[in-house]
Amino acid sequence: MCGEQSGQGRFHGAFAGRAQGGEELVLDLFQFGERLFQLYMPDARVVKVTRVVLGLITMTPVLALVTPAALEYYGLTQLAPMEEALLRHRGVMQLVLGAALVWAAFVPAVQVPVALAAITTKTTNLLLTLSDSTTRPDAPVFSTVFDSLAVLLLIGLIVLRLRPTASRVGI
Incomplete structure (x- = not known):
């Protein structure tokens, strides 16, 4: 050699x-x-679509602003006014995070910081929900699976983005 x-x-x-x-x-x-x-490099369009889909699904809790029935998905029916206000605020925060994920699909300079923010918030939610024996049984399966997969995908997307050839292939 x-x-x-x-x-x-x-x-x-x-x-x-x-x-x-x-x-x-x-x-x-x-x-x-x-x-x-x-x-083994995924097509840039696949990566972009992945980011957009992750963002759109992340935005769905904003529906709590429009209809309190959206909170029933989490098994929450009898809420005090402050609890309802906090959960609606959470919906707005998820809207902002989802919008940032969609934005990152089109602006490479923000992809890593946005992914790190999403990984942090989704991991925190998973840890808070699943580490508590009183909240674990009530954790929505779709949300738990989605957030877990999203964290793994976002880690993978960060790795792809930081590769020296990533900018040359449009990721």
Whole structure:
């Protein structure tokens, strides 16, 4: 194996050898990594649609502003006025977070900070809900599964975004 620094400051390692037929083979590890990444790199449109769908679903608690019946999804029927106001406020906060996720689908510069904010809020919700034995049984299954999957997807999207080739392929 030999290696050298390219003019762009990247290290190119290469394996050299001979094939069975005698021709010389050279495998540039950097080029190999780039090609491998391209094979497993999701299409930029898929990544964009994923961000938009995550944002739109995240926005749905805002329905509590329009109809108190939306709070019944959480098993909440007899609420004091302050509890109802706090849950409606939560709906607005989820609307803002969802809108930020949709915005991030179109503005690459904000993708990592918005994803980190969503990961923080969704993880906090999961920890607060699932770590308490009194709230765990009442946790809506869809919300729990969605938030868990959203956190994993957002972590994956951050990793993709921070890859050196991400900006070249539109992610």
